[in-house]
Each structure stands twice: as structure tokens, then as C-alpha cells.
Amino acid sequence: MVDRDLSHKLFKTAKEVIPGGVNSPVRAFKSVDGEPFFVKRARGSHIWDVDGNELIDYVGTWGPAILGHAPSVVIDAVTQAAKEGVSFGIPNLHEIEIARMIRDMVPSVEKVRMVNSGTEATMTAIRLARGFTGRDKIIKFDGCYHGHVDSLLVAAGSGALTLGKPDSAGVPADLATLTITLPFNRPEALTETFEREGENIAAIIVEPVPANAGLVFPKEGYLEFLREITKKHGALLIFDEVMTGFRVAPGGVQEKFGVTPDLTALGKVIGGGLPVGAFGGRADIMDYLAPDGPVYQAGTLSGNPLAMAAGIAQLKEMERQNGWERLESIGQAFEDGVRDALKQVGRDLTFHRIGSMFCLFFREGEIENVDDVKKCDFEAFGKFFWAALDRGVYFAPSQYEAGFISLSHAAEDVEKSAEVTLEALKVALA
Numbered sequence: 001m002v003d004r005d006l007s008h009k010l011f012k013t014a015k016e017v018i019p020g021g022v023n024s025p026v027r028a029f030k031s032v033d034g035e036p037f038f039v040k041r042a043r044g045s046h047i048w049d050v051d052g053n054e055l056i057d058y059v060g061t062w063g064p065a066i067l068g069h070a071p072s073v074v075i076d077a078v079t080q081a082a083k084e085g086v087s088f089g090i091p092n093l094h095e096i097e098i099a100r101m102i103r104d105m106v107p108s109v110e111k112v113r114m115v116n117s118g119t120e121a122t123m124t125a126i127r128l129a130r131g132f133t134g135r136d137k138i139i140k141f142d143g144c145y146h147g148h149v150d151s152l153l154v155a156a157g158s159g160a161l162t163l164g165k166p167d168s169a170g171v172p173a174d175l176a177t178l179t180i181t182l183p184f185n186r187p188e189a190l191t192e193t194f195e196r197e198g199e200n201i202a203a204i205i206v207e208p209v210p211a212n213a214g215l216v217f218p219k220e221g222y223l224e225f226l227r228e229i230t231k232k233h234g235a236l237l238i239f240d241e242v243m244t245g246f247r248v249a250p251g252g253v254q255e256k257f258g259v260t261p262d263l264t265a266l267g268k269v270i271g272g273g274l275p276v277g278a279f280g281g282r283a284d285i286m287d288y289l290a291p292d293g294p295v296y297q298a299g300t301l302s303g304n305p306l307a308m309a310a311g312i313a314q315l316k317e318m319e320r321q322n323g324w325e326r327l328e329s330i331g332q333a334f335e336d337g338v339r340d341a342l343k344q345v346g347r348d349l350t351f352h353r354i355g356s357m358f359c360l361f362f363r364e365g366e367i368e369n370v371d372d373v374k375k376c377d378f379e380a381f382g383k384f385f386w387a388a389l390d391r392g393v394y395f396a397p398s399q400y401e402a403g404f405i406s407l408s409h410a411a412e413d414v415e416k417s418a419e420v421t422l423e424a425l426k427v428a429l430a
């Protein structure tokens, strides 16, 4: 038995002063029927918990750690920036530099504004779309998660799904009526909705590769269809690339699939591990924001010099190391290991991967949207999760979460992970 005594004691203490003991629900390990471990430190692809257990990490702080944990380039950049002041609330040079980088990397972005989380980014993108079009309704897809924004906490993924509460208490029913939720990958549903009330729809918001309900791919032509139908009806198309941006390619899914939205929400990787989000897009839409336009948005700590420096350093290092290409080959090696393990246990479980993101579904057959994910064997997933953790590999503690590979995942990490995957599959499927 792996010793997690200290973590257990700390969790008890945490629950006395923090709701559920955590500052974000999925960290509580509820969907795998257990308790979280407390981290002592993390470096590269490894995490050490407070009880002294060492883990190979495939969560990567839920996406941001694309170089691995605590990369020296990011630590140096943050340290250097801190010496000049930790926050100004006055324009600073880092803000222009990161804005230019984002504009150059992300196809849809002509102008960009920095915020402090992905939630802030999607929240404001929605407000901006409503302000710009003068329309109130938005369309989102079942299982797509866009942060804990009131109007987007309807049929949301991951944390909300994990808790079995797709709709949060505290979201007014009147507000929820302005959010239309449809199944992903089903164009007929959209055609029907736009024919019925196209003139009321401000925007479609979508994770172009949904990564908060497992990991789901758009069917051939689906993203192009979203682009066409929004254009036809005068609605905006918003890509939520908080997870996929700077991850599946420098310019995200929109670069990889060649479909350009009107607005894009960003976060995670761009903060280098510090609290950052961003949203950007067409200049004529972005200029609707205050101070030049009528849509209000603000932030005391937005454009924070430490966060900007961390993001700039992380993206530069990715470019310097040819990071996206290297991640593809590490991802391929990881995939080979998983597929080989599946063959050895004689099971054809569905495995999805795009670059450095992956998901192993405890189910055979096609996964096209969250309805398919709901049919997974969650009990087997839970057994798999704990068996892997006990053997030194930390996968995300929910079937609804994707896994993340970093540039720090070395060949021996990938090899050990394949061995552990095989052992854990044997336990889970026994």
C-alpha cells in the first residue's frame, strides 16, 4: 500500500477552512471516489507529494505546463520581472510584447486583451459578441466547458459533469434561457435552431476540439460548417481555445484545421503557470471594448508583468525548441505504448490523441460527443486511475478530463508509463 498519511491529514485540515478542501472542484478526486494528494514540489515531468511519493505527471497543472513544471526560463523571467515591480496598474512593455506574439501566432487575432483566467476570457467574449451584434442568445454544445461563467454553466463538461451537476445552483433560470445547448458534431441541430431563431443569436461558442468531456474530435467539415452558418446568419463564431491554444499547434485548432473564428478565448499555456487568460479577434469587434467602445471590461491585475513575462518566456522557449514538433513525437511514442498495452490485454478501448493531448476511454466504439463519453465504464476508469497512481503515474482523476504531455516527458518516462498503463489496465479490466 502506498503511504499517503500526511496528505490524508492535510485534506482533513483543509476541509475545515476551504469548501470541500479545494479551490477548484475536480482537485477533490470525487469522481474516483477518493482523496487528493498534496504536492510538495514539481519539476519537469515529475511531482513529489508530501508523503515522499514520486509521480510522473500527465495533468500538467491542467494544461499550462507545456514545457514541464518549473522550467528555468520561466522562473528566470518571473524573477527578473519581479525585481522591477510585481504589479503596476499602468501600461508596461510586457503587455505589447505578448499581444504581438499572440497576434502573430493565432490566425483570428488582430487585437487582444489580457485577463486573469480562461473564465474571464470567455465571459467577456460572450458580452462582446452580444454588444457587437445587439443580440442576446448564445449557442453552446453539451459537454463543452467554458469556465464558470453563469450563462455558460449549462450542460458544461468536466468538473460540472464529474459532480453530476451539469447546471449550477445560483444560475438564474431566466439567464439560462438565453443559452441554447446542442449536441456537438450534429449539424442538423444547428440548422434547425438557426432557421427558427437565427436573428436572435449573437454567437456560437465552442471548444473546436472539446477537451473537457474526454477528448473529442470534430467530424470532417464540422468546423467549416460552424463558420458558414454563423456568417450566413450574422452571428459570431467564438473558439474557446483556452485548452487547445498554443498546445495543438502554435496557433491552436484554428491553425491546424484552417478555420478562422471571429473571436478566440485563450488561457492556460499562455500564462506559463501564472494566472492568465486572453481574448482576441477581429479588430472591428475588439474595438467595441471600453475605453473606445461601449462594452465594458476591466481588470486591476490584467497584463500583470510577472504573468506576461512568464507567458512570453514559455512561448519563446517552445519556439526555440521546436516544441510542437517534438511534442508530436513524444505523443506518438506515448500512444504506441498505450495501444500496445491495449493489445496485450486484448481490449479495443477507444484512445484519442492530438499532439500532446490524449484520452483513454473505458469504452469500445466511436466517441463523437459527450453522450458517447457518458457510456464509459466509470468504475473501471476509477480502478485504472488508482492502480496507475499507486505505481507512480498520475493521470487526470476523471474520465471527463484529457491528459497532457510536456516537453519534459523523457523516453524513460514514456516507457515506464506504458508499463504502468499495462499493469493498471490488468487491474481495471480484471
Ligand SMILES: *Cc1c(COP(=O)(O)O)cnc(C)c1O
Pocket: 116, 117, 118, 119, 120, 122, 145, 146, 147, 148, 207, 212, 240, 241, 242, 243, 267, 268, 277
Ligand atoms: C480551463 C478552461 C476554461 C476556464 O479557464 P480558467 O482559467 O480555469 O478559468 C475555459 N475553457 C476551456 C476550454 C478550458 O479548458
